[in-house]
Amino acid sequence: MPLPLTHDDPAALGPYxxxxxxxxxxxxxxxxxxxxxxxxxALKTMHPGIAADxxxxxxxxxxxxxxxxxxGEFGAGVVDADPLAPTPWLATEYxxxxxxxxxxxxxxxxxxxxxxxxxxxxxxxxGRLHQSxxxxxxLKPSNILVTAYGPKLIDFGIARAIGDDRLTRLGAAVGxxxxxxxxxxxxxxxxxxxxxxxLAGVLVFAATGRAPFGHGxxxxxxxxVRYADPDLSGVPDALVPVLAQCLDxxxxxxxxxxxxxxxxxxxxxxxxxxxxxxxxxxxxxxASEVWHVTPQRLPVPPREEAAEPPPAEAVxxxxxxxxxxxxxxxxxxxxAGAWAWSRRPAPEPAPPVVGPSNSLLPTKDLDSLWQxxxxxxxxxxxxxxxxxxxxxxxxxxxxxxxGLDAATGEIRWASDQLExxxxxxTDGERVVRVVAxxxxxxxxxxxxxxxxxxxxxDLVTGAVAEPFAEFTDVNGVxxxxxxxxxxxxxxxxxxxxxxxxxYWVASxxxxxxxxxxxxxxxxxxxxxxxxxxxxxxxxxxxASVVGRxxxxxQETNDGKVQVVVRDARTGAVRWEKPLDGRSPxxxxxxxxxxxxxxxxxxxxxxxxxxxxxxxxWESSTERPGRVYGPPAVxxxxxxAVEKGLGLxxxxxxxxxxxxxxxxxxxxxxxxxxxxxIGADHAYSRRSSELWAIDLSSRTPxxxxxxxxxxxxxxEKAEVTVALGGRFLAAxxxx
Numbered sequence: 210m211p212l213p214l215t216h217d218d219p220a221a222l223g224p225y226x227x228x229x230x231x232x233x234x235x236x237x238x239x240x241x242x243x244x245x246x247x248x249x250x251a252l253k254t255m256h257p258g259i260a261a262d263x264x265x266x267x268x269x270x271x272x273x274x275x276x277x278x279x280x281g282e283f284g285a286g287v288v289d290a291d292p293l294a295p296t297p298w299l300a301t302e303y304x305x306x307x308x309x310x311x312x313x314x315x316x317x318x319x320x321x322x323x324x325x326x327x328x329x330x331x332x333x334x335x336g337r338l339h340q341s342x343x344x345x346x347x348l349k350p351s352n353i354l355v356t357a358y359g360p361k362l363i364d365f366g367i368a369r370a371i372g373d374d375r376l377t378r379l380g381a382a383v384g385x386x387x388x389x390x391x392x393x394x395x396x397x398x399x400x401x402x403x404x405x406x407x408l409a410g411v412l413v414f415a416a417t418g419r420a421p422f423g424h425g426x427x428x429x430x431x432x433x434v435r436y437a438d439p440d441l442s443g444v445p446d447a448l449v450p451v452l453a454q455c456l457d458x459x460x461x462x463x464x465x466x467x468x469x470x471x472x473x474x475x476x477x478x479x480x481x482x483x484x485x486x487x488x489x490x491x492x493x494x495x496a497s498e499v500w501h502v503t504p505q506r507l508p509v510p511p512r513e514e515a516a517e518p519p520p521a522e523a524v525x526x527x528x529x530x531x532x533x534x535x536x537x538x539x540x541x542x543x544x545a546g547a548w549a550w551s552r553r554p555a556p557e558p559a560p561p562v563v564g565p566s567n568s569l570l571p572t573k574d575l576d577s578l579w580q581x582x583x584x585x586x587x588x589x590x591x592x593x594x595x596x597x598x599x600x601x602x603x604x605x606x607x608x609x610x611x612g613l614d615a616a617t618g619e620i621r622w623a624s625d626q627l628e629x630x631x632x633x634x635t636d637g638e639r640v641v642r643v644v645a646x647x648x649x650x651x652x653x654x655x656x657x658x659x660x661x662x663x664x665x666x667d668l669v670t671g672a673v674a675e676p677f678a679e680f681t682d683v684n685g686v687x688x689x690x691x692x693x694x695x696x697x698x699x700x701x702x703x704x705x706x707x708x709x710x711x712y713w714v715a716s717x718x719x720x721x722x723x724x725x726x727x728x729x730x731x732x733x734x735x736x737x738x739x740x741x742x743x744x745x746x747x748x749x750x751x752a753s754v755v756g757r758x759x760x761x762x763q764e765t766n767d768g769k770v771q772v773v774v775r776d777a778r779t780g781a782v783r784w785e786k787p788l789d790g791r792s793p794x795x796x797x798x799x800x801x802x803x804x805x806x807x808x809x810x811x812x813x814x815x816x817x818x819x820x821x822x823x824x825x826w827e828s829s830t831e832r833p834g835r836v837y838g839p840p841a842v843x844x845x846x847x848x849a850v851e852k853g854l855g856l857x858x859x860x861x862x863x864x865x866x867x868x869x870x871x872x873x874x875x876x877x878x879x880x881x882x883x884x885x886i887g888a889d890h891a892y893s894r895r896s897s898e899l900w901a902i903d904l905s906s907r908t909p910x911x912x913x914x915x916x917x918x919x920x921x922x923x924e925k926a927e928v929t930v931a932l933g934g935r936f937l938a939a940x941x942x943x
Contacts, residue, residue: 216506228243278504283330304363305499315487324412355488360479386430402701416444451472536809576915580936581938583932597922598668610623615930644673663700691703711746720734734782748764750793830864831864839882850878870890871907872909879918892942917936
């Protein structure tokens with residue numbers, strides 16, 4: 210649907226006058242434009258800031274090349290392009306028809322004759338690409354435009370030559386999870402057979418209105434794509450075996466596009482003859498609509514008036530440090546999208562609008578400072594968390610660890626060694642990891658012979674340094690060996706001895722020990738409870754050192770969690786306490802602690818004294834029946850999201866509520882994500898946005914579009930780092 214131009218959109222690009230916006234993302238914007246002779250085109254641009262990246266320009270040029278390969282018969286024909294301009298642009302024909310997802314929404318699922326005609330035509334389009342040794346890699350309903358003359362493929366932003374992996378992004382997995390092939394979901398090579406898999410998913414969607422593997426979190430989707438059977442209920446019976454073969458996990462068993470086209474349709478009749486009347490009417494409506502669009506431009510948004518200074522209050526130590534350094538964080542860059550992200554300053558936010566419900570709404574025009582596409586860790590039990598280390602963000606992506614500049618998002622290094630998120634730890638200045646012993650690959654079922662090796666990671670190159678410790682009394686290749694945490698020059702490690710199996714515990718005994726990272730000496734070792742054979746979980750969910758105490762959340766064999774606090778100097782258990790009603794999956798986050806207390810949410814909110822485990826306070830005393838997300842603690846205040854309300858600030862010592870979010874906009878706040886606390890704002894996830902809550906006014910100040918579902922602060926770079934939806938991104942931390 211055409212939208213008005215913004216105040217800072219150019220009037221023209223090349224010989225084309227801009228008429229309206231069709232969509233915007235981090236790489237650039239797509240406009241409706243017209244030539245001097247009156248021809249309407251879709252004009253795709255790249256942000257000038259992104260154009261400075263040679264790899265991004267190369268991708269833009271390859272997208273234009275792929276669009277030319279597909280041609281006007283099966284795609285939006287290329288009319289003109291200037292990939293060398295300061296603002297690179299690509300003009301294609303303006304296709305008169307809706308995207309397939311909007312077509313299904315407007316006219317309902319397609320009947321079998323339309324499905325067969327659509328599938329055969331898409332086979333021909335993909336065949337054209339594959340004959341030129343190009344694969345699409347992102348075939349999905351929104352990238353297929355339905356016209357009266359046949360479907361057209363668009364958006365070749367991640368298309369590439371078969372076998373060419375030079376432009377693969379960090380972690381390798383690219384595409385849209387709901388329509389990925391299994392090989393694409395694991396970061397492997399996606400060839401023509403992968404496009405066939407995606408095509409079958411598209412046809413399932415066209416027949417039913419849903420993807421074959423459902424919807425949900427990225428990790429869940431990718432798991433189902435790789436291991437689950439597709440849901441073909443609602444697909445016409447005659448097409449079920451055809452699409453089931455296309456959705457085979459083994460790419461070698463999928464049919465080629467030419468064979469599939471023959472099985473779908475005999476080629477008789479015009480494409481429009483097979484479409485339902487409701488869809489033809491929608492195509493006709495859109496075809497006539499294009500001639501009635503007139504240029505409109507939004508005015509410059511008003512600047513925010515200076516607010517009255519907040520009342521004097523105690524200033525936190527961190528706020529003093531930030532102020533003393535003269536630190537300011539610029540507004541986040543505009544435009545979030547699928548590939549690259551702009552550093553163009555966003556306009557000043559408009560004042561909050563007071564609605565009928567007296568709610569103060571944040572502005573919606575700010576997005577990430579930078580983003581990078583990453584692959585979700587493969588075969589990880591626990592979701593990866595970004596790690597703030599020095600000036601870097603370290604993250605497990607695909608099968609390796611990567612280090613990025615936290616301020617700019619520049620990739621400093623990326624390793625190709627297999628690592629697990631639970632076998633890498635940082636204290637904020639150093640990264641330590643478990644190193645796979647040489648020759649240990651393929652040793653399933655063996656009982657030993659490989660030591661446990663610990664080494665630091667060079668933060669400049671990402672290379673593994675000379676190991677500082679090696680232990681032969683444990684089996685170094687057991688999958689569930691774990692570095693709990695790293696603190697004060699000591700690594701706390703859980704390791705097993707006995708038989709090694711890839712995906713479960715088998716015939717193993719376990720111990721917890723502390724290792725001096727300077728000398729490599731084992732400072733102490735303590736036995737751990739045995740795990741039942743076939744267990745597929747880690748022993749420890751989270752851990753942190755608080756003074757002289759090692760605070761851990763330890764999972765039991767019955768799937769429950771208990772707090773176990775040990776003397777960090779000896780490993781002796783000081784106290785333990787069960788956490789009833791809290792599932793391990795929701796506790797896989799950094800612990801919220803200060804020098805006296807452990808703070809727990811994900812249900813009721815409570816404080817436990819680290820020294821003896823006694824409960825200092827819990828939320829039901831003041832607010833019975835309320836449900837809270839995981840907490841964060843800063844300067845004597847505990848922050849957590851209260852379900853149905855939003856952000857709540859609680860006194861860390863007494864548990865009394867100091868304040869709660871105002872404005873009524875916190876009802877959708879995510880109770881699965883811990884808030885991130887800055888000097889002046891707290892950041893809370895809501896649906897597909899990260900909201901900044903002003904700590905002075907207690908009201909939403911602004912929001913940022915994000916795919917992230919895991920957030921950590923990087924105080925040195927003054928950014929909030931987000932990971933999720935196959936993207937790593939940074940937002941202000943103010």
